[in-house]
Amino acid sequence: MDFPYSVTQDVPLYLAPMAGVSESPFRQICRRYGADVVVSEFISSVGISLGIERVLAEMRFEPCERPIGIQIYGADAGIMAKAAAMVTELFEPDFVDINFGCPVKKVVKNNGGSGCLKDMTLVRGIIRAVREATRLPVTVKIRSGWDESQRDPVEIGLRCQEAGAQALTLHPRTRTQMYQGAANWDEIARLAQALTIPVIGNGDIRTPEDVVAMRNHTGCAGIMIARGSFGNPWLFAQARDLLDGGGRTKRPDPTPEERFATALDHARLALRLQGDTRKTALEFRKHFGWYTKGLPGASELRQRLFAIESMGEAEEIFSEYLFGSARSVAA
Numbered sequence: 353m354d355f356p357y358s359v360t361q362d363v364p365l366y367l368a369p370m371a372g373v374s375e376s377p378f379r380q381i382c383r384r385y386g387a388d389v390v391v392s393e394f395i396s397s398v399g400i401s402l403g404i405e406r407v408l409a410e411m412r413f414e415p416c417e418r419p420i421g422i423q424i425y426g427a428d429a430g431i432m433a434k435a436a437a438m439v440t441e442l443f444e445p446d447f448v449d450i451n452f453g454c455p456v457k458k459v460v461k462n463n464g465g466s467g468c469l470k471d472m473t474l475v476r477g478i479i480r481a482v483r484e485a486t487r488l489p490v491t492v493k494i495r496s497g498w499d500e501s502q503r504d505p506v507e508i509g510l511r512c513q514e515a516g517a518q519a520l521t522l523h524p525r526t527r528t529q530m531y532q533g534a535a536n537w538d539e540i541a542r543l544a545q546a547l548t549i550p551v552i553g554n555g556d557i558r559t560p561e562d563v564v565a566m567r568n569h570t571g572c573a574g575i576m577i578a579r580g581s582f583g584n585p586w587l588f589a590q591a592r593d594l595l596d597g598g599g600r601t602k603r604p605d606p607t608p609e610e611r612f613a614t615a616l617d618h619a620r621l622a623l624r625l626q627g628d629t630r631k632t633a634l635e636f637r638k639h640f641g642w643y644t645k646g647l648p649g650a651s652e653l654r655q656r657l658f659a660i661e662s663m664g665e666a667e668e669i670f671s672e673y674l675f676g677s678a679r680s681v682a683a
């Protein structure tokens with residue numbers, strides 16, 4: 353299957369766009385552990401078009417993250433086009449992804465995200481306008497529809513393709529479902545059959561074996577992982593082992609030491625890229641929770657990590673665990 357941007361794997365594995373999670377530090381960690389493509393968190397087209405510095409800062413990435421897509425959302429074709437042109441000019445990612453899947457109230461109330469799915473004329477208008485505004489490939493991410501009565505991912509996908517989408521990711525739930533029920537992989541299979549552009553399957557991948565199962569079940573061109581990657585970037589490399597090895601062997605799970613070391617690396621990246629502020633530390637706590645989940649004897653560690661107010665404190669705590677003493681890791 354021909355992707356509109358350069359990928360080296362037959363079935364590329366994607367780190368999903370996730371607000372508050374798929375930021376530059378986590379994207380870098382996931383690329384290091386086997387994600388083939390990463391996508392930014394969704395960024396407001398209004399914020400971009402107004403040149404708001406905080407919003408522009410959210411789009412920064414480093415060369416090691418490529419191939420990377422920047423995801424934008426909004427319900428005004430003109431503003432989406434302006435945002436796409438600015439993204440291209442200022443950041444030049446490998447592709448621009450349009451979010452037609454976000455279920456969050458604040459976004460859909462202005463018809464953004466999955467709100468657009470109620471109006472396919474709007475969806476087509478946005479895709480066309482964005483295609484015209486950028487020389488980069490344009491991809492889209494959708495849900496299966498707004499609600500059960502309008503559930504028709506194949507029809508939505510065909511309309512997106514016709515309007516110029518060059519690859520499409522389906523998270524096969526409706527907006528009304530939010531995250532309830534199982535993702536309907538049959539819909540990914542039907543869409544992959546119906547479209548000529550690459551279809552990336554997404555939804556409920558928790559284990560490396562799930563990746564192989566989705567590929568076999570749907571014949572999708574690529575696979576996108578969101579929640580399964582929390583504290584577990586190793587999932588990508590393990591899944592790659594299974595995909596390439598015909599479902600036979602995969603590398604072992606990381607040891608507790610590897611987990612701690614990776615959490616520390618991740619924290620250092622956050623420190624470097626986001627600064628040693630209280631905000632960075634508070635937002636990082638969730639990652640610590642995920643990395644240490646299920647580890648024997650980690651409850652005291654978690655308690656200490658959840659109390660941190662600066663990333664420097666986190667470094668000290670991890671150093672103690674890893675090296676037995678609070679040696680400075682900044683050096």
Ligand SMILES: Cc1cc2nc3c(=O)[nH]c(=O)nc-3n(C[C@H](O)[C@H](O)[C@H](O)COP(=O)(O)O)c2cc1C
Nearest residue numbers: 368369370371393394451523555556557577578579
């Ligand atoms: C914390 C969180 C934030 C998310 N933010 C975005 C986003 O910014 N853009 C988007 O298209 N989807 C977003 N999603 C949806 C995921 O990309 C994905 O479609 C969904 O979680 C299903 O995949 P999973 O079962 O692998 O988690 C988000 C999901 C989570 C859990």
